[in-house]
Amino acid sequence: MQRTLAVAYGLVAYLIFFATFLWLVAFLAGLPFVPTTVDDGVNGQPLAQAMVVDLALIALFGLQHSVMARPRFKAAWTRIVPSSLERSTYVLAASLMLALLLWFWHPIEGTVWDVRGTAAEPVLWTVFAIGWAVLFISTWLINHFELFGLKQSWNHGRPADPGPAKLREPMFYRYVRHPLYLGFSIAFWSVPFMSIGHLLFVIGMQVYILIGIAHEERDLRAHFGSAYDDYSARVGKLLPGIGRRARPTA
Numbered sequence: 431m432q433r434t435l436a437v438a439y440g441l442v443a444y445l446i447f448f449a450t451f452l453w454l455v456a457f458l459a460g461l462p463f464v465p466t467t468v469d470d471g472v473n474g475q476p477l478a479q480a481m482v483v484d485l486a487l488i489a490l491f492g493l494q495h496s497v498m499a500r501p502r503f504k505a506a507w508t509r510i511v512p513s514s515l516e517r518s519t520y521v522l523a524a525s526l527m528l529a530l531l532l533w534f535w536h537p538i539e540g541t542v543w544d545v546r547g548t549a550a551e552p553v554l555w556t557v558f559a560i561g562w563a564v565l566f567i568s569t570w571l572i573n574h575f576e577l578f579g580l581k582q583s584w585n586h587g588r589p590a591d592p593g594p595a596k597l598r599e600p601m602f603y604r605y606v607r608h609p610l611y612l613g614f615s616i617a618f619w620s621v622p623f624m625s626i627g628h629l630l631f632v633i634g635m636q637v638y639i640l641i642g643i644a645h646e647e648r649d650l651r652a653h654f655g656s657a658y659d660d661y662s663a664r665v666g667k668l669l670p671g672i673g674r675r676a677r678p679t680a
């Protein structure tokens with residue numbers, strides 16, 4: 431019974447994540463079938479107020495992501511929630527924070543670039559789709575079911591996994607250390623119409639991605655030791671060959 435509930439919880443968290451993720455894609459593409467989009471109507475709020483709200487929403491999203499992903503937080507948190515449900519709870523919290531951001535986002539008028547109706551438009555939409563594809567494929571290269579907590583909730587009642595067992599370099603990971611974040615970055619920037627509000631979203635998220643990478647790499651280095659130092663010295667961070675780290679001297 432407990433295991434059935436745990437699996438159901440994991441599935442619900444995953445479905446909520448998936449719905450929110452699709453909303454994010456449609457939000458940035460300006461598609462009509464979601465509750466809000468990045469440039470959805472101008473609500474007449476003063477610019478400063480809209481910027482403060484938007485930046486606060488991004489900061490809140492980044493804070494939740496960064497704090498809940500840290501090993502020290504997980505160690506404390508798993509005294510309250512079963513370790514088999516820790517990842518699903520993280521996924522659920524992250525999805526709710528993202529939904530909050532998308533729902534309360536304040537659009538900001540003003541054009542940064544607009545190439546709609548030109549030959550560049552289909553090119554940018556293609557790159558936009560490639561970005562999401564890189565991201566989606568990357569989740570499978572690491573372990574899709576583990577990344578979204580489904581594996582852990584399925585194994586409820588069994589001993590908890592101590593974390594990533596082995597440093598791996600499948601496909602994109604051979605060329606960049608963070609293909610999943612690269613996918614986000616490609617999709618974020620590749621739109622034919624970039625408003626000031628959209629640019630604020632993209633820059634805010636890009637800054638968060640760089641902060642998130644710094645935190646994640648510290649944990650990966652602590653977990654994998656010199657193997658991660660070697661990987662970081664050979665493989666670029668977000669772009670092939672760029673952002674490699676010097677090997678620490680002994």
Ligand SMILES: C[S@@+](CC[C@H](N)C(=O)[O-])C[C@H]1O[C@@H](n2cnc3c(N)ncnc32)[C@H](O)[C@@H]1O
Nearest residue numbers: 568572594596597598599603607608609610611
């Ligand atoms: C949200 S995923 C993002 C992975 C990576 N930063 C990216 O952008 O593709 C984060 C988890 O992936 C795992 N991970 C990241 N790089 C890895 C690698 N090279 N091998 C094995 N696991 C990895 C770690 O467990 C980390 O907590």
